[in-house]
Amino acid sequence: xxxxxxxxxxxxxxxxxxxxxxxxxxxxxxxxxxxxxxxxxxxxxxxxxxxxxxxxxxxxxxxxxxxxxxxxxxxxxxxxxxxxxxxxxxxxxxxxxxxxxxxxxxxxxxxxxxxxxxxxxxxxxxxxxxxxxxxxxxxxxxxxxxxxxxxxxxxxxxxxxxxxxxxxxxxxxxxxxxxxxxxxxxxxxxxxxxxxxxxxxxxxxxxxxxxxxxxxxxxxxxxxxxxxxxxxxxxxxxxxxxxxxxxxxxxxxxxxxxxxxxxxxxxxxxxxxxxx
Amino acid sequence: xxxxxxxxxxxxxxxxxxxxxxxxxxxxxxxxxxxxxxxxxxxxxxxxxxxxxxxxxxxxxxxxxxxxxxxxxxxxxxxxxxxxxxxxxxxxxxxxxxxxxxxxxxxxxxxxxxxxxxxxxxxxxxxxxxxxxxxxxxxxxxxxxxxxxxxxxxxxxxxxxxxxxxxxxxxxxxxxxxxxxxxxxxxxxxxxxxxxxxxxxxxxxxxxxxxxxxxxxxxxxxxxxxxxxxxxxxxxxxxxxxxxxxxxxxxxxxxxxxxxxxxxxxxxxxxxxxxxxxxxxxxxxxxxxxxxxxxxxxxxxxxxxxxxxxxxxxxxxxxxxxxxxxxxxxxxxxxxxxx
Numbered sequence: 001x002x003x004x005x006x007x008x009x010x011x012x013x014x015x016x017x018x019x020x021x022x023x024x025x026x027x028x029x030x031x032x033x034x035x036x037x038x039x040x041x042x043x044x045x046x047x048x049x050x051x052x053x054x055x056x057x058x059x060x061x062x063x064x065x066x067x068x069x070x071x072x073x074x075x076x077x078x079x080x081x082x083x084x085x086x087x088x089x090x091x092x093x094x095x096x097x098x099x100x101x102x103x104x105x106x107x108x109x110x111x112x113x114x115x116x117x118x119x120x121x122x123x124x125x126x127x128x129x130x131x132x133x134x135x136x137x138x139x140x141x142x143x144x145x146x147x148x149x150x151x152x153x154x155x156x157x158x159x160x161x162x163x164x165x166x167x168x169x170x171x172x173x174x175x176x177x178x179x180x181x182x183x184x185x186x187x188x189x190x191x192x193x194x195x196x197x198x199x200x201x202x203x204x205x206x207x208x209x210x211x212x213x214x215x216x217x218x219x220x221x222x223x224x225x226x227x228x229x230x231x232x233x234x235x236x237x238x239x240x241x242x243x244x245x246x247x248x249x250x251x252x253x254x255x256x257x258x259x260x261x262x263x264x265x266x267x268x269x270x271x272x273x274x275x276x
Numbered sequence: 277x278x279x280x281x282x283x284x285x286x287x288x289x290x291x292x293x294x295x296x297x298x299x300x301x302x303x304x305x306x307x308x309x310x311x312x313x314x315x316x317x318x319x320x321x322x323x324x325x326x327x328x329x330x331x332x333x334x335x336x337x338x339x340x341x342x343x344x345x346x347x348x349x350x351x352x353x354x355x356x357x358x359x360x361x362x363x364x365x366x367x368x369x370x371x372x373x374x375x376x377x378x379x380x381x382x383x384x385x386x387x388x389x390x391x392x393x394x395x396x397x398x399x400x401x402x403x404x405x406x407x408x409x410x411x412x413x414x415x416x417x418x419x420x421x422x423x424x425x426x427x428x429x430x431x432x433x434x435x436x437x438x439x440x441x442x443x444x445x446x447x448x449x450x451x452x453x454x455x456x457x458x459x460x461x462x463x464x465x466x467x468x469x470x471x472x473x474x475x476x477x478x479x480x481x482x483x484x485x486x487x488x489x490x491x492x493x494x495x496x497x498x499x500x501x502x503x504x505x506x507x508x509x510x511x512x513x514x515x516x517x518x519x520x521x522x523x524x525x526x527x528x529x530x531x532x533x534x535x536x537x538x539x540x541x542x543x544x545x546x547x548x549x550x551x552x553x554x555x556x557x558x559x560x561x562x563x564x565x566x567x568x569x570x571x572x573x574x575x576x577x578x579x580x581x582x583x584x585x586x587x588x589x590x591x592x593x594x595x596x597x598x599x600x601x602x603x604x605x606x607x608x609x610x611x612x613x614x615x
Contacts, residue, residue, distance in 0.1 A: 012452055067332050069325055100584055100585070104573060104584070139332055168322065169321025197444070197448070254445065
């Protein structure tokens with residue numbers, strides 16, 4: 001497996017090298033991405049990736065933590081089975097199906113909805129739509145890890161809170177959340193890693209327009225999405241190499257996020273086990 | 277850890293705990309001891325939790341409803357077996373402007389092409405199947421090594437850590453990796469079900485390792501000790517006792533990895549090529565359901581969209597059934613260990 005990881009770095013970087021050298025530092029600071037003029041500045045694409053992921057997190061984090069708390073603390077026993085199945089099934093839906101449904105079934109609804117508050121520039125395929133779709137895709141990941149983290153909270157702390165006469169919501173606020181903050185942070189970062197790398201669904205609903213815009217209802221693009229939509233190994237070689245360069249950047253970012261997230265999750269679980 | 281054990285409600289007390297007061301009295305006690313403001317806070321907290329569950333249920337319901345509404349009427353025997361019709365743009369109109377007599381005279385077939393996905397189903401089975409053949413044995417062997425042998429705990433921990441990190445590598449990067457080491461070497465001929473299977477196997481491997489390891493860890497040590505006590509070798513114990521005990525769990529892990537691979541589009545896009553006719557060989561251009569959905573969704577053509585809806589419904593059905601089987605296997609496994 002290490003071999004695969006190292007192999008990914010070496011082979012993709014060497015493929016992308018000519019384009020990276022051609023663009024130099026401009027690869028990270030320029031925001032024009034054009035195969036016609038052979039100008040490759042990835043800033044707008046990096047921006048798109050970050051914005052869609054952040055939108056996704058803003059939506060997914062409260063939802064996932066809520067569902068995880070519900071499943072562990074509030075759920076009637078009879079409902080727990082169906083709830084877990086629901087999360088499993090949501091995780092099993094292929095990315096491309098999310099994209100298909102988002103694009104062909106909800107495009108018009110979302111577009112008219114956005115236009116009521118964001119003006120006529122708003123589009124049904126935009127940063128925001130991509131963020132919403134990705135949010136539901138990373139929900140299962142965050143939920144399942146958060147559930148594990150909450151389950152690892154020492155029973156004694158929770159019982160103590162109950163014994164002091166806390167209501168259920170107070171137990172959650174005073175006993176469960178403080179002990180699991182670090183673990184939940186890790187879970188959120190793992191979700192972020194997924195969101196950054198999410199490709200096909202974003203490629204279908206992000207709007208395919210390379211631009212930096214503060215208005216999230218306008219169409220945009222992300223690194224993974226532009227690779228999926230335009231990489232085919234043919235035509236302008238420089239363009240292909242630049243796309244491969246994007247792959248390298250994306251790989252580096254997601255690996256960094258994942259490594260940090262794993263360390264945070266492992267550490268918090270070890271600390272809780274020590275406390276129990 | 278049932279919710280009832282910690283609440284004041286009289287629901288299924290766990291661990292032999294018997295409620296001292298009856299339900300009505302406890303509710304009464306509670307009403308007096310909890311102030312109004314706290315009660316409102318508690319109620320609103322519960323309400324928020326319920327709301328998150330309902331909001332999360334919306335997309336799944338919406339996807340299922342939309343897929344059935346748009347795809348159900350397309351599914352028939354021809355859809356599963358016929359060749360994929362070429363999407364030309366005019367295909368949905370047929371040749372309405374040509375007169376009936378002219379068509380009959382020259383034997384022109386003007387019926388609009390019927391959507392079908394036969395080759396994509398074959399391609400999906402082929403690429404996912406090869407990927408499973410590569411990744412599942414390797415992954416289970418790796419898990420056995422990590423859990424049963426791993427001479428140095430530190431090494432095992434490092435491998436475990438990297439397989440976790442590898443699960444987070446974007447699938448499109450896996451596709452690009454296989455593209456550079458396989459397709460570039462072999463030219464366009466390198467695009468095949470086998471190349472796609474390599475990319476999918478890279479994705480499946482860490483999933484199989486991690487889930488199998490979890491399952492092996494739940495096999496009680498007493499069983500291993502019993503094997504050794506009977507004079508068996510370590511390998512005998514693993515092959516005849518540990519693996520059969522963990523089999524349902526291993527199966528479910530493997531199925532979940534297959535589910536993930538079958539639905540993946542990104543790593544397949546530039547490794548598999550394309551075909552509209554069935555190709556049962558691991559070499560040569562091929563296609564998958566996921567790739568067809570992607571192509572169909574991008575196109576504005578009605579026929580292309582129909583192809584995408586039908587393929588999506590087929591794929592989701594398969595994936596849901598496999599997930600259900602995996603869950604069933606897991607629950608049987610945990611129950612058999614408890615019993």
